[in-house]
Structure formats: structure tokens, C-alpha cells
Amino acid sequence: MAGSSPSNAAFTDRTMVVSGGSRGIGLAIALGAARHGANVVLLAKTAEPHPKLPGTVHTAVAEVEAAGGKGVAVVGDVRNEDDVMRAVDTAVERFGGIDIVVNNASAIATEPTENLTAKKFDLMMDINVRGTFLLTKAALPHLRESAARTQGANQATRTQGASGIAAHVLTLAPPLNLNPHWLGAHPSYTLSKYGMTLLSLGWAAEYDGTGIAFSCLWPQTYIATSAVSNLADGDDLVKASRRPDIMADAAVEIFDKPAAEANGQCYIDADVLTAAGMTDLSRYGGGDNPMWDIFVDKS
Template sequence: MSSESSFTDRTLVVSGGSRGIGLAIALGAARLGANVVLLAKTAEPHPKLPGTVHTAVAEVEAAGGKGLAVVGDVRNEEDVQRAVDAAVQRFGGIDVVVNNASAIATDRTEDLSAKKFDLMMDINVRGTFLLTKAALPHLRNSASAHVLTISPPLNMNPYWLGAHPSYTLSKYGMTLLSLGWANEYADAGIGFSCLWPQTYIATSAVTNLAGGDALVAASRSPEIMADSAVAILSRPPSEVNGECFIDADVLTAAGVTDLSRYGGGDNPMWDIFLDKS
């Protein structure tokens, strides 16, 4: 998928970018010449998860971009500020923030521990807030500033509200922040938008679920999110500000008529928060 503008010398800061969707977006931008700063906790190999923030940066550089690894926790204000400062020191500024880091627990309310509840709120909502806030002074100085948050449209169907209320609250919180910032900073020239997959995406999170092999077979590859993100970030900020996008719709609008190359089979599994009808 080609972009409408070059990413050469544009600097992205991506949270949770050591694998999965975050890494795919980082690589998509790197192939077009971007600088990519990855903020992630995984400094050492995890027994159940592939890759570290360091191997991810190696992939970014192999793809043609310039990379910088920052080992840190998006929940920690000092770590987030350190990542932002490192991006500015190494590359001279920040043009794009990708709020990708996320935690999920879909337990019923009576079974959900307070620890899991806090983890989702801290990573999903607090992390999105902290990284965006820290980057804002530098985004203001960019000629093409974007904040792309990986969160769903606000679907108030009672089914989704009741399916997993705490997780829904945390993901909708990310979206509400994005929509709020789109209005709060309407005159700042920054494009605040959200992106969500139409179908399950074949990531480690899906692989590690019960029946993971079957789920992965019905999931599209992370590259569909990467190509969609590149398309969004290639557009003028004012065109995407305040929008919530679905990956397949972004690509269809960009002229991609065949999504089969992303996998998932003839009937890929629809993602949560989306009504298939």
C-alpha cells in the first residue's frame, strides 16, 4: 500500500510497540523512511510472547527506518517523559503519537479482580493520557501532527456495554480522550483520530486465548492495521481530526478492493464493539 506523502524524517512515538499491531504500524512507517521510537516494557525475551523492544527496533531499521528503543512503562509518568525527551533529543521533534499499548480482561464483573481492573484503566486510559500530554508541546511544532489511538468507535449497543463493562469502559475511555482532544485542540493543527480492526487480528493476545489456533486462522494479519494507519497518517491532520476509523473501511476508501491478502479466510471473525449488520 502506498502513502500519499513521504514519512521520511517524520518521527513516531509508539507505545507497546514490541510486537503485534504496534510493531506492524512501526514497520509500515519505517518502510517509508520514518523515525520510530518504541516505548515498551519488554527488555528481555518473554516465555510466551515473541520479541523485545530491542528486536523490534532492529526490525524497524531493517525495514528502512531509524529506530530507538525506550524500555519503560506507559503507566509511569517519568518513563513516558523519558521516551518523549529521547525522541526529541535523537530526532529533533515528534510528529506522530500512536497510543497502542493496551490491556484486556473480559471476566464477568463478579470474577474480575481489582488488580485487573486497575491494570486496564492504568494502561489504556492513563497511558494514553500521559503519552499524549507529554508529546503535545512537540506535536504543536510539527507541520503534520497526528495522534492515532487504537480504540473503537463508541458503540452504545447494550450488548457491548454488558459483555465486559470494565474493559469496554477502558477502551471507550481512550476513544473519549481522543474525541475530546480533537475539540480541545481544534486550532492546534493536530489530527486526533482512532483506528479499530474490523476483524480479529492475529496477535499473541489472540494466540494465547483458548482455541487460539482456530481464532488465528479466522483473524487478519496486523499488516491491515499498519496499512490503514499509514493511510490515515498520510492525510492532512484536519481531514481526520475527531474521526473513528475501521481498518477495512480506510483501505476500501483508499481503493483497496481485495482484503484477502491479509488472511482470515472467507469469513473472518468480526471484532468486538462492532455490529456486523
């Protein structure tokens, strides 16, 4: 990691809730925080092994604890308000509050408009937009308390320690790139992901000054997840993809920023790490020319 990464004490007793954290980027971010001592509550649907997807929410918790954090699994659907409230209540009951929310759960369908079913359209809107709204809304009272505790502990200068990490809501969504290429590539999926971004930017304005940071994080390149490997040309795509660790390391850097600095920002993972002093990203794989992700213009 970059030299500015926080000490383990910075995440001690800090609690994160992650949606869709059984595998992939969500799990990587959970592990990144767990390595610094965080508590992690994972809300995910996969309670039993899936033939095409590695891991379950229970194996994910085992990985969190092996990494040095404390973990709890909540089997549920981010689209379901009761399940979301159960995850939030579990975090409060087990760990005393919520300091970080990661809106990771997402659905993708990139078929042309005439081929896209209404069912898939609804699924993307329900998971991506509704799920982000439900989890953030449910956590907000506890994030307010977290922000108040942090601000009280750091009245004059920001300190490292149990109160070092500000309250954050990190949403895995892209910057609002209005390049016609991206607008026309898959309008319905774009609507759902930009909807997540707009919610984050809107909350950043709505809750400005409260000590809660609302920001977005998006990968510069394809990330080697099951969603990529299960595509028809998945083997080749994985070779040109960076590992999920790059998103985890970028997220940890963001969580270490003061709320006022991170609030309202849309980050690209590589840019975060470069700004933190990491000059060589080859450790994350992807070869000499990793494949750029959607919504990201090379120029």
C-alpha cells in the same frame, strides 16, 4: 497498498513514538511507517525474551531499521510518567521532535464483573486510559511544533515531501458503540477502551484548529496477535484473524490525511483501505469469513 499511499519522502525525517511496540499491531504500525522512511521510538516493557510472547523492544527496533527507518528502544512502562517523559525526551534528542504518537499499549480482561479482580480493573484503567493520557500530554508541545512546521510549509496547498505528513495522535480504540450487547459483554474493559476513545474525541475538540489530528483506529476483525494465539482456542482464532499488516496499512493512510480531515474521526481499518481504493482484503488472511472484532456490528 492502495494507490494513494504516500511516497517514502512523505515520512522522511518524521518521528513517531509508539507505546507497547514490541510486537503485534504496535510493531506493525511502526514497520509500516519505517518502510516509508520514518524515525520510530518504541516505548515498551519487554527488554528480555518472554516465554509466551515473541520479540523484545530491542528486536522490534532491529526490525524497524531493517525496514528502512531509524529506531530507538526505550524500556519503560506507559503507566509511569517518568518513563513516558524519557521516551518523549529521547525522540526529541535523537530526532529533533515528534510528529506522530500511536497510543497502542493496552490491557484486556473480559471476566464477568463478579469475577474481575480490582487489580485487573486498575491495570486496564492505568494502561489504557492513564497511559494514553500521559504519552499524549507529554508529546503535545512537540506535536504543536510539528503542526506549525507543516502548516508553514503548506500555506497554500498540501505538498508531498518532508513536511507532507501532518501531526497526528492515533489511538487504538473503537468507535463508541452503545449497542447493549457490547455494553453488557465486559463493562470494565469497555469502559477503559471507550475512555481512550473519549480522550481522543475530547482532544480533537480541545485542540481543533491547531493542526494536530486526533483520531482512533480499530480493526474490523480479529487480528492475529499473541493476545489471540495465546487463548485456549488460539489456533482456530488465528486462522479466522487478519494479519496486523492491515492495521499498519490503514494507519499509514490515516497519517497521510490532512489534520482537518482526520481530526475527531474513529476509523475501522477495512473502511479506511476500501475508501483508499483497495477492493480485495483477502491478502491480509482470515479466510472467507474472518471473525468480526468486539465493538463492531456486522450490520
